[in-house]
Amino acid sequence: MRKHYREEGLAESGLAATPVAQFAAWFQQAATEGRLFEPNAMVVSTADAEGRPSSRTVLLKGFDERGFVFYTNYESRKGRDLSENPYVSLLFPWHPMARQVIVQGVARRTGRDETAAYFRTRPHGSQLGAWASAQSSVIATRAEVDAAYSELAARYPEGEQVPVPPHWGGFRVAPSSVEFWQGRENRLHDRLRYVAEPDGGWHVERLSP
Numbered sequence: 001m002r003k004h005y006r007e008e009g010l011a012e013s014g015l016a017a018t019p020v021a022q023f024a025a026w027f028q029q030a031a032t033e034g035r036l037f038e039p040n041a042m043v044v045s046t047a048d049a050e051g052r053p054s055s056r057t058v059l060l061k062g063f064d065e066r067g068f069v070f071y072t073n074y075e076s077r078k079g080r081d082l083s084e085n086p087y088v089s090l091l092f093p094w095h096p097m098a099r100q101v102i103v104q105g106v107a108r109r110t111g112r113d114e115t116a117a118y119f120r121t122r123p124h125g126s127q128l129g130a131w132a133s134a135q136s137s138v139i140a141t142r143a144e145v146d147a148a149y150s151e152l153a154a155r156y157p158e159g160e161q162v163p164v165p166p167h168w169g170g171f172r173v174a175p176s177s178v179e180f181w182q183g184r185e186n187r188l189h190d191r192l193r194y195v196a197e198p199d200g201g202w203h204v205e206r207l208s209p
């Protein structure tokens with residue numbers, strides 16, 4: 001299969017009109033081929049106000065022409081970084097398909113209604129977990145979070161509505177460029193990058209492998 005992709009390559013003529021449409025096509029293949037454990041797992045890189053970078057894996061929970069959405073704790077390191085510096089990179093490491101997609105853009109918080117609608121779709125335990133963990137803060141023991149969770153589970157038993165934590169929600173990354181990387185023979189990979197135009201359109205440029 002990997003060989004097949006390499007032979008197939010990625011040509012300008014085969015690209016969709018927008019990076020999101022092209023992403024949708026690749027994402028659909030990644031999701032249906034079954035060779036990726038979590039095709040929606042992406043590496044999110046942020047930088048703080050001084051430009052110090054950090055990366056972590058996060059799950060993509062939705063995408064459309066407005067951008068790519070993930071959910072997290074706004075007080076986490078990434079949450080704080082993004083409130084100081086909204087520039088972000090998302091990287092999809094689809095190695096078994098010899099593919100990689102890199103999105104660069106600007107992250108903005110999703111509206112509270114959108115966050116609440118998504119929060120309600122999460123399993124009850126995950127909803128409690130969002131309250132129980134002050135994500136990325138240093139803690140003394142595991143017991144601290146287990147105790148916080150137990151307390152919350154007693155307050156909000158299964159079936160009871162858990163309020164949306166104010167410190168938790170989504171970010172939508174509006175892309176300014178999206179690179180599609182397709183592995184090819186002899187390290188002569190295909191790299192096609194959509195770059196946003198001021199008028200809202202896109203132009204595509206080919207990068208040397």
Ligand SMILES: Cc1cc2nc3c(=O)[nH]c(=O)nc-3n(C[C@H](O)[C@H](O)[C@H](O)COP(=O)(O)O)c2cc1C
Binds near residue numbers: 054
């Ligand atoms: C496969 C996978 C999926 C993850 N998904 C999320 C997610 O959707 N949201 C999130 O906040 N953290 C997620 N995490 C945890 C993050 O990698 C990270 O540990 C956490 O968000 C704190 O990151 P920070 O301290 O850099 O902000 C995931 C981790 C893995 C390995």
